[in-house]
Amino acid sequence: MGILDGKRILVAGVTLDSSIGFATAKVAQEQGATVLISNFGRALSITKRIAKRLPVEPPVLELDVTNAEHLAALPDAVREHVDGLDGVVHSIAYGNPETILGGKFLEGPWEDVAQAVHVSAYSLKSLATTCAPLMPRGSSVVGMTFDATVAWPGYDWMGVAKAALESTSRYLARDLGAQGIRCNLVSAGPLKTLAAKAIPGFEKFEEPWLERAPLGWDPTDLEPTGKTIVALLSDFFPSTTGEIIHVDGGYHAMGA
Numbered sequence: 707m708g709i710l711d712g713k714r715i716l717v718a719g720v721t722l723d724s725s726i727g728f729a730t731a732k733v734a735q736e737q738g739a740t741v742l743i744s745n746f747g748r749a750l751s752i753t754k755r756i757a758k759r760l761p762v763e764p765p766v767l768e769l770d771v772t773n774a775e776h777l778a779a780l781p782d783a784v785r786e787h788v789d790g791l792d793g794v795v796h797s798i799a800y801g802n803p804e805t806i807l808g809g810k811f812l813e814g815p816w817e818d819v820a821q822a823v824h825v826s827a828y829s830l831k832s833l834a835t836t837c838a839p840l841m842p843r844g845s846s847v848v849g850m851t852f853d854a855t856v857a858w859p860g861y862d863w864m865g866v867a868k869a870a871l872e873s874t875s876r877y878l879a880r881d882l883g884a885q886g887i888r889c890n891l892v893s894a895g896p897l898k899t900l901a902a903k904a905i906p907g908f909e910k911f912e913e914p915w916l917e918r919a920p921l922g923w924d925p926t927d928l929e930p931t932g933k934t935i936v937a938l939l940s941d942f943f944p945s946t947t948g949e950i951i952h953v954d955g956g957y958h959a960m961g962a
Contacts, residue, residue, distance in 0.1 A: 708738030709940040714788040715739045718769060718833055719797035721749050723756050725899050726850055727797035729932035735761045737936055742787055744769035746776065771798055771829035777836045784840060791840045793939035796833055796849040799826040799864070799871075799901060806863035808906030814863045822863055827870035834878050834889060843886025848938045849875055851891045851950060853958055859910040872950060879948030888947040890938050894931040895923050895954035919955030 715734050720727035720743040731741045741760070744767040745753035754766050765787045770776045784791060801807055801822035806814035834847045852861070854869035871891070878889040896911035905911070915923040934953045937943065952958045 711738035713739045713792040715793040716742045717795040718744045729928035730935045733932040733936045746770040793846045794837045796830045801864040803904045808860045811862040819863050822867040826867040830874050845887045846939045847889040848935050849891045851893045853893050860906050876948045891950045893952045898925045918960050919957040921955040923955040
């Protein structure tokens with residue numbers, strides 16, 4: 707028996723097996739869920755190969771969360787495999803590292819900032835509202851953030867996009883609550899993912915964690931984050947919504 711027995715879960719944004727999305731899909735399957743994963747464009751072929759490394763090879767859907775046609779086609783694509791969804795994971799973010807990261811906050815052009823906000827924040831709303839008609843009461847939407855309450859070295863406009871994501875999640879919690887759908891975020895510490903490699907000076911994130919996280923921190927271990935997401939997808943958080951759960955070894959609670 708697993709905590710997701712009988713659940714149908716869509717994990718949007720799985721590329722490599724070193725991604726949070728992949729770790730979540732793996733734990734979800736181990737806990738009894740039927741899992742669908744998605745990606746788009748050139749990355750889609752990579753995702754289809756990576757899917758074979760999961761305990762059960764899941765269906766791979768083509769989904770660009772900024773593409774209105776893809777979103778409109780998503781419900782039918784889901785119904786080809788399952789008759790509804792009990793959970794949706796938004797593991798999606800993008801910011802151009804050449805223009806809006808790495809100390810380029812004051813120079814970042816609006817076009818690239820707008821893209822980061824669209825992909826990283828607004829798409830949570832797009833994905834949640836597209837999937838909501840497929841989801842019964844008690845369902846769960848979970849997204850990924852990186853603590854947006856402070857300014858981080860080199861994170862720049864992606865930090866702003868994450869702040870928008872966190873606010874978006876709270877408003878979704880408000881507006882989807884009447885349908886019995888929860889919306890929460892997981893704030894993980896720095897992990898060695900594909901997204902992290904795109905952040906100039908990522909090592910500046912890691913060093914303080916290694917020194918100050920009271921539980922310690924392993925930036926290569928994605929399983930704790932995957933387990934937390936799966937817990938939020940389960941029935942064990944029936945009255946939790948609009949929340950941000952930290953999976954960072956306790957770093958966020960420590961002072962200087």
